[in-house]
Amino acid sequence: TFSGxxxxxxxxxxxxxxxxxxxxxxxITGIAATSQYAETNTCGTxxxxxxxxxxxxxxVTFTPAAAGTxxxxxxxxxxxxxxxxxxxxxxxxxxxxxxxxxxxLTFGSQVVxxxxxxxxxxxxNTGTASLSFSSITATGDFAVxxxxxxxxxxxxxxxxxxxxxxxxxxxxxxxxxTGSLNIASTGDSGTVALTGTGxxxxxxxxxxxLTFSGxxxxxxxxxxxxxxxxxxxxxxxITGITVNDEFAVASxxxxxxxxxxxAASTSCTIAVTFTPSAGGTRxxxxxxxxxxxxxxxxxxxSGEGEDFSLAASTTSQTVLPGAAxxxxxxxxxEGGFNQAINLSCSGAPAYATCTVTPASVTLDGTDDAAVQxxxxxxxxxxxxxxxxxxxxxxxxxxxxxxxxxxxxxxxxVALVKFSPEGGRVRRAAPWATLALLAALCAGCGGGSSGxxxxxxxxxxxxxxxxTVKATSGSLSQTTQVTLKVE
Numbered sequence: 001t002f003s004g005x006x007x008x009x010x011x012x013x014x015x016x017x018x019x020x021x022x023x024x025x026x027x028i029t030g031i032a033a034t035s036q037y038a039e040t041n042t043c044g045t046x047x048x049x050x051x052x053x054x055x056x057x058x059x060v061t062f063t064p065a066a067a068g069t070x071x072x073x074x075x076x077x078x079x080x081x082x083x084x085x086x087x088x089x090x091x092x093x094x095x096x097x098x099x100x101x102x103x104x105l106t107f108g109s110q111v112v113x114x115x116x117x118x119x120x121x122x123x124x125n126t127g128t129a130s131l132s133f134s135s136i137t138a139t140g141d142f143a144v145x146x147x148x149x150x151x152x153x154x155x156x157x158x159x160x161x162x163x164x165x166x167x168x169x170x171x172x173x174x175x176x177x178t179g180s181l182n183i184a185s186t187g188d189s190g191t192v193a194l195t196g197t198g199x200x201x202x203x204x205x206x207x208x209x210l211t212f213s214g215x216x217x218x219x220x221x222x223x224x225x226x227x228x229x230x231x232x233x234x235x236x237x238i239t240g241i242t243v244n245d246e247f248a249v250a251s252x253x254x255x256x257x258x259x260x261x262x263a264a265s266t267s268c269t270i271a272v273t274f275t276p277s278a279g280g281t282r283x284x285x286x287x288x289x290x291x292x293x294x295x296x297x298x299x300x301x302s303g304e305g306e307d308f309s310l311a312a313s314t315t316s317q318t319v320l321p322g323a324a325x326x327x328x329x330x331x332x333x334e335g336g337f338n339q340a341i342n343l344s345c346s347g348a349p350a351y352a353t354c355t356v357t358p359a360s361v362t363l364d365g366t367d368d369a370a371v372q373x374x375x376x377x378x379x380x381x382x383x384x385x386x387x388x389x390x391x392x393x394x395x396x397x398x399x400x401x402x403x404x405x406x407x408x409x410x411x412x413v414a415l416v417k418f419s420p421e422g423g424r425v426r427r428a429a430p431w432a433t434l435a436l437l438a439a440l441c442a443g444c445g446g447g448s449s450g451x452x453x454x455x456x457x458x459x460x461x462x463x464x465x466x467t468v469k470a471t472s473g474s475l476s477q478t479t480q481v482t483l484k485v486e
Contacts, residue, residue, distance in 0.1 A: 002062040002091030006129045006187050013059040014152040016087050018043065018050070018076060025048040030077035037062055037072040037089050050078075066130070096131035096159065096187035099124040105181075105445040107169040107196030109232050113293060118145045121181055121192050124162040131185040132156045141171050142199020144192045151183070159451055171198025174233060201264070201292040202232035205299055212274040212303030214336045217475055223250040223271040226286060226299050230262040237261045241270060245284035248273050248302045248430025256288075276305025279334025304335040306355055308363060310470045312373075315323045318484040321458045322379025327481045329468060331369045338365035339472045347466040348483065351378035351459045354466055373468055377459035461485050 005011045018041075020026040029047045033039040043056035064070050072089040101122045110116040125131055133153045138144050148166025157163060171177050181192040206227045215221040230236040230328060238260045253271030262268060274283050286299040309332045317325035324458050330343060340362045345354040354375045362370045464483045469476065 002089070004092045004094040005062055005064050005131060006094045006131075007064050007067055007095040009063065009092070009186065011062040013040070013061045016058040016060060016074065017055050018085075019055040020050045020052055020080075022080065023052050025052065027079040029079075030075065031058060031074070033060060033074045034072035034089070036065055036070050036091070037074070039074055052313045053415055058087075060087075060089065062089070062091040064091060065095045067347045069093075069316075094127065094129040096125050096127035096185065097130075098183060098185060098188040098190040099126045099183075100183070100190045100192050102192070104193040104195070105167065107194070109197045109199045109234055111291060112171050112174055112198045112200045114170070114291070116196065118148050119163045120148060120165065120167045122162055123151050123165060123183060123190070124160055125157045125159070126139070127187060128159055129187060130156045130158045131187045134184045135182070136165060137165055137178060137181070137182050138194065140194065141169060141177045141196065141198070142179040143168050143170070144181075157185075163183075164323040167194065169194075169196040171196060174198045174200050199234035199426055200232045201230050201234050201236035201262075201290070203288070203292050203294055203297050204229045204231045205235065205288075205297055207299075208388040208457065209300040209302075210272055212301075214304045214306045215274055215276055216337075216339075216473065216475065217276050217279055217305050217307040219275065221274040221303065223253050223273045225253060226270045226272060227267050228256050228262075228270060228288065229267040230264055232292065233264055235261050235263055238268075238288065239291070239295075240287075240289040242287045243272065243284065243301075244287075245301075246274060246276050246282050246303070246305075247284040247286070248275065249286070268433075270299075272299075272301065274301070274303040276303060276335075279305045279306075279307030279309075279337065281335070281419045296413050302353055306333075306335040306337040307475060308333050308337045308341060308470070308472065308477060310468065310479045312468070312479050312481050314481070316482040316484070317375075318486060319375075319377060320379065321377050321461070323372060324376045325483055327375075329356075329371045329373060329479065331363060331371065331470065333363040333365050333367075336365040337472075338363055341470050343371060343468065343470050345373055345466055345468050347464060347480075348375060349377070349462065349464045349483070350460055351457050352483075352485075353375060356468060372392060373466070373481065375466065377485060379458050459485050 002011050027047055027049055028043055031039060031041055036052035038061050039058050041056060041058040058074060060074055070091050072092055074087040076085045105119055107116050108140055123419050133151060136144060136151055145166035145168045151163035151165050165181060167181060175198055177198050179194040181194060183190050212221050212222050238256055238258055240258050241249060241256060250271040250273045254269060256270045270286060270287060282303050282305050284301040287296050289296045312329050314327040319325050338359060342360050343356040345356050348354040352375055354373060357372050360372060363369055462485055465480050466483060467478055467480050469478045
């Protein structure tokens with residue numbers, strides 16, 4: 001009798017000794033076992049001879065094909081009385097049975113490339129014997145999640161016990177996706193049908209680029225909108241919106257934001273402004289990050305910064321006091337600048353003036369404009385005596401002291417010539433002459449090296465830096481030139 005043996009497996013082999021109890025040799029002509037049983041023996045090649053009192057051993061195994069009691073026999077055909085001996089056999093087939101719950105598993109809609117939350121299947125051994133798993137696999141876009149699975153190919157599952165298989169779904173394409181969980185064991189096998197739907201958010205940006213017209217440097221343009229639409233089959237989650245360089249997202253008019261979720265076929269708006277920091281063409285981009293497969297998306301941005309430049313082609317001049325210096329300057333538009341520009345100068349030395357001509361220029365957005373800076377200096381007025389008389393000073397009449405000195409000199413000449421004390425007068429004449437000349441110089445302003453007359457409004461010698469400033473609204477440009485007065 002064989003105890004419970006799992007269907008399909010083979011029991012251990014108990015031994016059945018065969019002994020010749022007679023007084024002469026026994027001839028064995030056959031040894032056979034019925035279905036589901038098998039024998040091996042040590043009796044030798046049939047027909048075999050077994051001497052008196054000798055024995056051989058027949059080993060029997062049981063391999064049940066079905067559950068329940070299975071009857072059988074081993075039959076020995078020989079030369080003994082009766083010709084056939086029989087060993088009755090009885091065994092019980094047992095079967096582990098897998099029950100999988102649920103028998104099918106459906107995952108909901110899931111974004112392509114993103115793994116869904118794991119779902120589980122319970123595996124129960126509803127049979128009468130323990131079992132061992134030989135394989136636990138999943139097919140399609142489904143996978144066995146080791147973190148949540150307790151069934152194992154390295155452990156047995158006792159009768160009436162259960163374990164869990166955890167499954168995940170990661171769609172590789174949109175639409176319905178199918179697969180299966182397949183479990184094989186020593187006694188039974190089972191399958192669970194798996195289904196899920198792959199979805200994908202799809203981002204459309206309208207327009208795909210923005211161009212801003214001329215905007216004065218430092219000022220902000222009106223906002224322009226970009227519409228973001230979810231053209232996919234599942235929700236779109238925006239994770240970030242960034243703008244670089246001289247562009248910005250305006251709070252007014254913007255409905256898209258990080259963390260916002262858009263259902264399929266819905267839209268939001270991003271309002272973009274432009275604040276150029278320099279003239280000419282400026283570029284940038286809006287970048288949107290989200291949970292779509294095309295993330296991040298980009299909107300190209302460009303704009304023209306309006307500005308102008310001021311430069312001097314002549315940067316240094318050297319003049320004498322009383323002379324004028326002229327400098328050539330150029331105004332150039334940037335980014336189509338076409339506004340009026342006012343010009344002024346500063347830094348002229350004492351007794352000098354600076355003037356920019358013209359004082360106001362309106363650029364046409366394309367061509368340069370030329371202007372001039374003129375610096376006029378002042379010099380001393382020097383005059384000498386003419387034949388037989390003195391030239392008047394620059395200011396008009398001579399001071400009273402000068403006239404008195406001149407009259408004194410004339411009187412001294414007459415005294416020397418006509419005085420009866422001529423010798424004594426002639427000895428004092430040089431000193432008197434010097435005193436009268438000193439009085440004359442003082443009356444004419446002093447400091448002259450000759451008989452000329454000079455003023456005190458001359459531009460001092462030195463090197464001077466003049467600044468030309470050009471302004472238009474909030475814009476301002478300057479350039480500097482050097483004036484040297486010798």
